[in-house]
Amino acid sequence: MMIRKLPFAAALLGAVLFTGAAMAQSMIEEVKERGVIRVGVKNDAPYLGFTDDKGQLDGFEIDLAKDIAKRLGVKIEFEPVKASNRVQLLQQKRIDLIIATVSHYRNRDKVVDFTIPYLYTPQTLLVKKGSGIKTVADLEGKRVGLDAGSGSVKKLPLVQPKVTIQTYQNxxxxxxxxxxxxxxxxxxDNILLAGLRAAAPNPEEFELLGKAGFYGGGFYAAAVREDDSKSRDAINFLLQDQWRDGTWMTLFNKWLGSESKLKMTLADFGDFTVPDWDD
Structure with a gap:
């Protein structure tokens, strides 16, 4: 009798598993039901995501995230993340979304889903004035400081094998x-370096190299959990809406452009525009 019941039991179990999978909520659905979106952000990247004099998180990415929450009609909770732990926190469902200077690389795309980009950032060098370093070639035999979780840890030695890498926590x-x-x-990324220099007591002592110092570049994008296309598309549409109605440019000028200490222009970011699709 038990043998004859096994096919039915297996079919019933399969139906239950299928129903459970079909009923699995997307991140967007969970967030709207919860009424709160938890966003992983940086707190150590001046003008992008940082802690201000009042102890509050502020910056370009912080304001982008706030606007996304507003458009979703939910509250927002911030979780400061590091380059070394932001993906793990997302996978563990401790956060719902990452907006934290994450460049869209293929190896990262294997474990999370990326949205369309919200900024392009060339990668370059910050040096002391008078250092003699003008190009990546000049780094031969030199020591370069990097965040331990940065993609530059692997990228920089590819373009300058004779450099010595020293990593730090941030x-x-x-x-x-x-x-x-x-x-x-x-x-x-040039914007991270520009922010560090601007926040220093003596910014005039440091030089941010332009095109001669470029060794790469990347697109900053938001990240959601792997295989959640519904949530990825929802965030994509909101990013496009921010660009279309001028919100993106307002925030760019506030934190990075004409109204900021950095006085950067879109040309400094490769004449970046948010990719758009027809309705």
Whole structure:
């Protein structure tokens, strides 16, 4: 009798598993039901995501995230993340979305789903004035400070094999090492370096290299959990809406452009525009 019941039991179990899978909620559905979206952000990236003098998180990415929550009609909770733990926190469902200077690389796309980009950032060098470092070629035999979780840890030695990499817990620590003379340069996205220099007591002592110092570049994008196309598309549409109605440009000028200390232009970001699709 037990043998004759096995096919039915197996079919019943399969139906239950199928129903459970079909009923699995997307992140967007969970967020709307909860009424809160939990966003992983940086708290150590000046002008992008940082802690201000009042102890509050602020910056370009912070405001982008706030606007996304507003458009979704939910509250927002921020979770400060590091380059080394942000993906794990997303996979563990401790956060719903990452907006934290994440460049869209193929190896990262294997474990999370990326939205369309919201910024392009060339990668370059920050050095002390008078260092003699003008190009990546000049890094031969030099020490470069990097965030331990940065993609530049692997990328920079590919373009300059004779460089010595020294890693730190975050970008401010790497910049502090440059200030102390423990490294000869800091290498990463130009906007991160511009923010570190602008926040320093003596920014005039440091030089941010332009095109001669470029060794790569990447698109910042938001990240959601793997295989959640419904949530990825929902965030994509909101990013496009921010661009279409001028919100993106308002926030860009506030934090990075004409109204900010950085006075950067879209040309500094490869004349970036948000990819758009027809309705």
């Amino acid at each position: 970008w401010p620590e790497a910049f502090f090492a440059l200030q102390r003379g423990l490294v000869d340069a800091v290498a990463t």
